[in-house]
Amino acid sequence: MDIYQNLLKTKNSGLANKPMITPKVDLDVLGAPGEITSLGRIETLLKSPLKPPYQGNIPSCVHCTIKFLNDYNSYYNDKNPVDLSWLYTYAQVRHFAGGTSVDESVNVVCDKGQSQDRTFPSRVAIQKGDAWAQNAPIPQEAHDEAKNWRAKESLKVSGARLALYTALVQTPLGVGANVGDGWDTNGTIKYINGRFGHMFALLDILDAKNVDLVRGYTGFSLTESDYGNWISVNWWKDENKFDVRILDKNYPIFWGRILVDITDTVFIEKKEKKNMKTVKVAEKPEIYLLDETNRLHWVANEESFARFINKENDFANVEIVTQEVLDSYQMGEPMNVVWNNVGEMIKFYVKHKLLNFE
Helix, strand or coil: CCHHHHHCECCCHHHHCCCCCCCCEEECCCCCCCCCCCCCHHHHHHHCCCCCCCCCCCCCHHHHHHHHHHHHHHHHHHCCCCCECHHHHHCCCCEECCECCHHHHHHHHHHCCCCECCCCCCHHHHHHCHHHHHCCCCCHHHHHHHHHHCEEEEEEEECCHHHHHHHHCCCCEEEEEEECCCCCCCCEECCCCCCEEEEEEEEEECCCCCHHHHHHHHCCCCCHHHCCCEEEEECCCCCCCCEEEEECCCCCCCEEEEEEECCCCCHHHHHHHCCCEEEEECCCCEEEEECCCCEEEEEEEHHHHHHHCCCCCHHHCCEEECHHHHHCCEECCCCCCCCCCHHHHHHHHHHCCCCCCC
């Protein structure tokens, strides 16, 4: 029997006969990105409402990576926090012993998109096992909504450190590498051996600006000698917490993959249905506007707000929230308080699109 046919597991002949898909572009990234330093992404991620992908016992690292990149693009580029289903792409590609094709998998999200996890929950695959997941019945509702979260294309980047960082400055990357002993460590992962191929995400660079945050979140023992290493996100540990790992700067990486974003087609609809409001933490004087894309904008301190606000305006009622809730929102630009009425100032900013909602 042909070895390829022996390895191939597929649910119908249509997929079995489907040719392997190559990425649209191999991107030779050259240039001088400047000093390799942190990009502020780990701070953005850990303050975001995004939910971590978790692959459990399913060989779905490619699809967890696609979900992470697509989720992040929607949140960061469109201010639209969403929880997409990695099972949606996993159930539509050919399955080999131990994994799936990266090219076929990104083709699904470029061609059809990706449904929300609440419509087609990935955790069911972990509960029922890989045999079920490969043939998981996709509801029509998932297909209908998936087009809202399509990607434009996937670009392939060299695994050279400078090329990866030059691309990382623009967007988080999916990367492929051999992993093995040394990954279960309380610090920086160094290459020891390659037991199997794996796909995960590069997010940021570790340095003095973010080391305390990373230490606190992961419990890792990190020192100045770890500065310059990759901050990566993996899919193994927990479905309720991002599996943040520190990868040695010289760890051998095959390639990087960029998922080129398309503006979420549901974004405008969600904007029109959301109302803005003002919020503050009880024990602190600062008042913020929470805009219709769930971004915070500093408005005024409590004393100024009370002096200038029109009591008949909708924004007069400030909602008290916890610091934890406040920290979960992404910060937008502050609003310039030079007005006699805070409510009118807010209306002016909205009318003239000075809050960069688009």
